[in-house]
Amino acid sequence: MxxxxxxxxxxxxxxxxxxxxxxxxxxxxxxxxxxxxxxxxxxxxxxxxxxxxxxxxxxxxxxxxxxxxxxxxxxxxxxxxxxxxxxxxxxxxxxxxxxxLDKVAMNVWLAKATLLEHIDVCEEDGLVRKGQLPQVMNRNDFVNHLKKTLHVDVVKVAGVKDNIQSVAVCGGSGSDYIDAVKNQVDAYVTGDLKYHAGMQAYDDDFLLVDVGHHVExxxxxxxxxxxxxxxxxxxxxxxxxxxxxxx
Structure with missing residues (x-):
């Protein structure tokens, strides 16, 4: 070839x-x-x-x-x-x-890796994917679940929402999609988040988790x-x- x-x-x-x-x-x-x-x-x-x-x-x-x-x-x-x-x-x-590749597969792969079910697109251009955890998790259990399934030792978390089942995933730098997804899910998992993005998680009552860019x-x-x-x-x-x- x-x-x-x-x-x-x-x-x-x-x-x-x-x-x-x-x-x-x-x-x-x-x-x-x-x-x-x-x-x-x-x-x-x-x-x-x-x-x-x-x-x-x-x-x-x-x-x-x-x-x-x-x-x-x-x-x-x-x-x-x-x-x-x-x-x-x-x-x-x-x-x-x-x-x-992000639009076709990356976030499907990441959503499946985190064991989400009923995976679907989350915004217009089809980049971010959302799905449901098999069962509701509290904040700490959800964070530990992400660390285990995505093979990361450390994550950055903002927000105090404590009952997590609906989750959106965007590998890489996903700050631009916060406004589009925050009212659709309990938690948004992405990377490269800046300091002030954390304020939205508290103000709008959702969980924001930065798992780093390298999960891609x-x-x-x-x-x-x-x-x-x-x-x-x-x-x-x-x-x-x-x-x-x-x-």
Whole structure:
């Protein structure tokens, strides 16, 4: 199979036209006609994940977060320049599926991981998902449930609501959707929340839980399984950890 064949598989599941206007999903770098021998799936298109791919003999890297977010620079003293240089030198094609994957699958995967039932879209663009816990949980039990099912050691919580059953989930940075979901659910689970978002949880009587951005790493295993099934190629899974450590 060539790079374009893998791109076709990706876009059959996660159509590029679904991405947000500001997003840079899609083919990032490489030769579309290159034969693919082994793929690596990772959360971030960064140097550490690229190094993993090279060390494991992969010649295609598929990530959730693109590296082409900011103004493009080919200055090899920058991390972006070094990424491009190294990918070209080692013939590694790079493809990313970001907000298009979010809309189709990311928050479904996260909702299922937290054992939600009756999963449905929560707002107009279909990004946030909501569902019901099998039973009502108090605040502390719900927080511990999230830590266990999402494999996180620490979460940030705002609000005092103590009977939780309806839950909305948005992987990554979900602050923009607070107003859209707060009246539909008892708790909203997302990441990258700023200080003043917590005020709304108290004022509007819902629970706000920040589980961090890195919970999106769930996509590595899920996407790797899709690619193995549909490409018959060897697919490696990146093990790059969260950028942040909680000490």
């Amino acid at each position: 060539i790079v374009q064949d893998i791109i076709d598989i990706m876009e059959s599941h996660f159509p590029e036209h679904l991405q947000e206007e500001w997003d840079k999903s899609g083919f990032q770098l490489g030769d579309r006609k290159q034969q693919v021998t082994k793929i690596m799936v990772g959360l971030d298109a960064d140097l550490r994940t690229l190094n993993e791919a090279i060390e494991q003999g992969c010649n295609m890297l598929i990530t959730h977060h693109p590296f082409l977010f900011n103004k493009l620079s080919l200055d090899f003293d920058t991390s972006t320049g070094q990424f491009i240089q190294k990918a070209i030198m080692h013939h590694v094609a790079v493809y990313s599926a970001h907000t298009n 790493v769930i996509m590595v295993e899920k996407l790797a399984a899709i690619l193995r099934e549909e490409s018959s190629l060897e697919v490696a899974e990146s093990t790059s950890p969260d950028y942040y450590q909680y000490l």
